[in-house]
Amino acid sequence: MVTSVTDAEAQNFNRDRQPSHAQRYHRAREFMSVVTGLWDSWEDDAFLHDKAAGRFFDPEKMHVLGHRGEHFQVRGPLNVARPPQGYPVIVQAGSSPDGRDFAARWAEVIFTAAQDLSQAQEFYRGIKKQLADHGREPDEAKVMPGIFPVVGRTRAEAEDKYAALQELVDPVVGLGLLRLLLGGADISHLPVDSPLPELPRTEGSTSRQQLVYDKARREGLTIRELYQSVSGGRGHRIVIGTAQSIADELEDWFLNEGADGFNIMPPVLPDGLDDFVGQVIPELQRRGLFRTEYEGRTLRENLGLGRPAWGASARTRQD
Template sequence: MSRGMMGLGLSIANLGYHYAAWRHPDMPAGGNMDFRHYVHCAKLAEQGGFDAIFLADSAAVRDLDNPAIAREMEHQIVKHEPVALLAALSAVTKHVGLVPTVSTTYNDPFNLTRWLTSLDHMSGGRAGANLVTGFSIDEARNFGLDAVLGSDHRHERAIEFVDVMKGLEDSWDDDAFPRDKATGQFWDRAKLHYLNHVGKHFKIRGPLDVARPPQGHLPIFTAGDSENAMEFSARCSDVVYGGQPDIEGARAYYAAIKGRLAKYGRTPDQVKMMPGIMPFVGRTRQEAQDKFDRMQALIEPKLGLGLLAVNNFPDYRGHDIDGPVPDIAAAPGQKSFFSSPLMERMRREGMTIRQLYEAVSGGFWHLGVVGTPAMVADVMEEWFTTGAADGFNIQGPCIPVDTADFVELVIPELQRRGLRPAGYDGSTLRTRLGLPPAPSRYAA
């Protein structure tokens, strides 16, 4: 992505972001664990000129203890570990960036930096890292904890984690390896650096046993709208993945992150805001609506009610799903749902329970668009040009079915408008995202 171009990532959530994606007649129901499925998706991303593919992750099978959540009807429960999967995909792609989601709470910075730096070398400078701090009790239990650590603790650890990670990336100067066969010298001791980090959370000597990554420092992706999350993004992130359902909320989030940068000595162009968007695209408005309606019809009520429960809505089992949403108070200690944009929409439109869970499953509690290529491009252009986004992560309802529609129909429209390049420019993910170079802390 050259300066002035809209960034574009493809977020691959196994078979798609729609919860009934696996039931689509053209989808491979077992694609979660089928490497060929991901090869197809990655090559489709390259065909469309995407800057990166993005793999979400949580190291747990969540919410099995809650009978209101019908996890047995969801396809995203089993998945590949993202760094391993992207390492394999690096061998069958040439240009597209590779961004795994990795936890700063449940990983050690030495091991994680080792894995990601290796991925950057294997891919020729195409790796990134989406850093998350973890919010799931199920994930905490998989790492020996009885409760999720507090937000302050997790984000404090994450900040130190990033500092250690960048220090380890700088273990070797870029020219530390003369590999001189005549003299027998493979590497230069003067160009090796011990980190010797001693902090509150980590004590790491170093150096890393992998040469400095081709990008210098891998681009860091983050997300989250809590105060701690936004401070972490402003301090450490290169790309922020947002989830706002309307342009007003997106502009406010955009300004909230960019407005924090100065106190960390950073400029607005150093952080790219790339919210998620779920597009249903058709050659006509009716064709797009038919695709959307077909997906919505695949949502079983048990699944729909479970989606509401997992998103902090009350348990509506036993109520008429085609009746109005009951006024049920949140359980003690449960995050309030009444102030969410979706609840505001529910009250405004007088939704039924069915319509509410269809809105959640359809992805439109984030940004969603149902329309022609021009209609989708209009929304993206307005967000891009009016301070709501620097780019987008495409959350395809069914991957690769709907992603193929986006590549065939929307990408040419964005290119026609001068919002996307005709091909790949720049050899690394950092270059394509328009991010500044990342010199070593030891550079003269």
């Protein structure tokens, strides 16, 4: 669940420009109410498949949504059975105040960005409190920051890998990505070897804009150094080192209220993912921090998330 970032997205959907940040989240709340209501069009045992009696489904267990709201008018029902997981796992990305409230209300996995443990802890502890404010238990949403791991057999090997990747960052692409992360702010006229000045904030991803500004100020980066540093991890934490040192950092965040897990963003595919799976995962398993086999049959089960009971959407709409 994301509410879009750029006007280019809006122009694919009958708009000249995107709505304001607040309007997007206002619309998103109604959107989620509609979607979950449609997933609850049929009770779990509605489909009988009784050929002898000529009954395909029990009409008493079909429910018409009949939604009429500010942004959407949807009659329903959905023309497929309720999903096997109750609802598909609901993943959200967005860390502004509106994004956090939206995540605490709806998300089951929260994809966020943090540059250090203190940032991760502030987000983690805040979200867990907001979950309770919405009547949810802390484990009903998993906080999973993005991690960009560059793995080497030695620290020097990992640093060499990262340096080689940095040399491949095309300046045009790097500046374009930085502009996107800054919410579309125009930086084309700025000298790339000077610090990033304060720019007008846009209606794009407000939390990512702030993260990039904070990184530039904290590390004293020029625009060139900044676009190089965010080109790989897109503003997420870059971890460079051996399997042991990377496992140390993941363990530290996991055990100290920085994360419930991680969204792994390999630097290159397939080699970067192979390095992580082949070197870091065994180290995490040796520490008892990663499973050795899957316990469940679905993503929801393996994330330790409960299956939403039928009718949960109706309670949500009443709320």
